[in-house]
Amino acid sequence: xxxxxxxxxxxxLPLSHACPKECSCNSNTKVVDCRGRGLYDIPRRLHSDTQExxxxxxxxxxxxxxxxxxxxxxRILDLSNNSITAISPTALLGLRTLQRLSxxxxxxxxxxxxxxxxxxxxxxxxxxxxxxxxxxxxxxxSLKNLSYLGLANNRLARLDRSVxxxxxxxxxxxxxxxxxxxxxxxxxxxxxLETYLFKGGVVDEVLCIQPEEMKDKDLQKxxxxxxxxxxxxxxxxLFANIHHLESEKLLRGHTHGNHAxxxxxxxxxxxxxxxxxxxxxxxxxxxxxAECETKQxxxxxxxxxxxATVIITGVVCxxxxxxxLAAAVYGCAYAAIMAKYQRELKKNEELATAQGADHATxxxxxxxxxxxx
Numbered sequence: 001x002x003x004x005x006x007x008x009x010x011x012x013l014p015l016s017h018a019c020p021k022e023c024s025c026n027s028n029t030k031v032v033d034c035r036g037r038g039l040y041d042i043p044r045r046l047h048s049d050t051q052e053x054x055x056x057x058x059x060x061x062x063x064x065x066x067x068x069x070x071x072x073x074x075r076i077l078d079l080s081n082n083s084i085t086a087i088s089p090t091a092l093l094g095l096r097t098l099q100r101l102s103x104x105x106x107x108x109x110x111x112x113x114x115x116x117x118x119x120x121x122x123x124x125x126x127x128x129x130x131x132x133x134x135x136x137x138x139x140x141x142s143l144k145n146l147s148y149l150g151l152a153n154n155r156l157a158r159l160d161r162s163v164x165x166x167x168x169x170x171x172x173x174x175x176x177x178x179x180x181x182x183x184x185x186x187x188x189x190x191x192x193l194e195t196y197l198f199k200g201g202v203v204d205e206v207l208c209i210q211p212e213e214m215k216d217k218d219l220q221k222x223x224x225x226x227x228x229x230x231x232x233x234x235x236x237x238l239f240a241n242i243h244h245l246e247s248e249k250l251l252r253g254h255t256h257g258n259h260a261x262x263x264x265x266x267x268x269x270x271x272x273x274x275x276x277x278x279x280x281x282x283x284x285x286x287x288x289x290a291e292c293e294t295k296q297x298x299x300x301x302x303x304x305x306x307x308a309t310v311i312i313t314g315v316v317c318x319x320x321x322x323x324x325l326a327a328a329v330y331g332c333a334y335a336a337i338m339a340k341y342q343r344e345l346k347k348n349e350e351l352a353t354a355q356g357a358d359h360a361t362x363x364x365x366x367x368x369x370x371x372x373x
Contacts, residue, residue: 020046031051039055042063046071061084064088064091083106085109108131109132128152147172148170148172158181171200180210180219182208
């Protein structure tokens with residue numbers, strides 16, 4: 001009887017039994033809190049039912065292959081404010097229900113395109129305050145369900161537009177604190193931001209670092225005229241513009257969205273654990289690859305206004321051409337009628353002259369015949 005009782009008691013506390021000694025666990029909410037414990041690696045003996053794991057403010061340096069195989073049902077994973085520099089392409093393999101992932105405040109320089117491949121439910125991704133140079137274009141399909149993406153304070157000089165186009169559900173985006181190089185290769189981002197804001201998306205700011213004449217200017221507020229040189233010196237402008245115009249056709253009928261600056265987007269941590277993410281880390285600056293330099297003009301011209309002007313000019317020219325054609329047809333018809341009238345008038349005058357001459361001859365002959373008689 002005692003053996004049965006002890007067995008029942010042990011089976012009733014599965015989570016506490018599986019809780020790592022470095023962490024605190026809540027069997028009701030299935031939350032594991034390992035914050036600020038000086039950990040160098042992912043703790044072991046995590047219960048398979050764990051849904052939220054908080055590992056911020058530790059000293060974790062890397063994530064190995066299948067690092068979270070013990071917790072396949074985890075929904076929230078917070079690894080912010082560690083010392084992570086390398087992440088295995090298969091580190092998150094098996095986390096098919098992951099919804100929120102924070103890797104902020106680390107030293108990550110690049111992400112493998114396969115890292116988020118198996119995850120289709122991810123809606124919140126925070127990569128801010130790292131050393132990222134860019135995002136792989138092939139990663140776009142893994143980000144299509146994101147509603148929030150944090151890329152602030154990295155080393156981004158440009159961003160692949162194919163990644164942005166894939167995120168059709170994105171509501172909020174942070175890009176501040178990056179060394180943006182506002183040259184011809186960034187015109188695609190400018191056009192995408194215009195479309196994104198038109199649909200109601202929220203973004204903070206994209207301050208240019210280079211070239212010198214655009215330093216500290218917000219990319220969203222730079223006139224298109226300053227990118228005029230790109231039309232003849234870079235194919236990036238042409239392809240980006242074509243894609244932008246196609247997107248605008250699909251957006252007709254939508255209302256103009258909110259352009260407000262985003263507020264804080266930290267992952268929600270239950271009250272029993274604490275609030276917010278901790279820590280601070282650095283994402284440095286850096287320069288971009290030298291490409292075509294922009295040529296500054298004095299007349300700010302909006303691209304859409306220029307296109308509208310061309311269309312209106314074409315319509316006016318068409319109307320003028322039609323009027324000129326009508327005037328030419330009228331003139332030709334009038335000239336033909338007048339020429340015919342003049343011919344008939346001249347013919348009548350000649351006929352009348354001939355008849356007058358015949359009568360005069362007849363009058364002269366009549367007195368002569370009378371005298372002879």
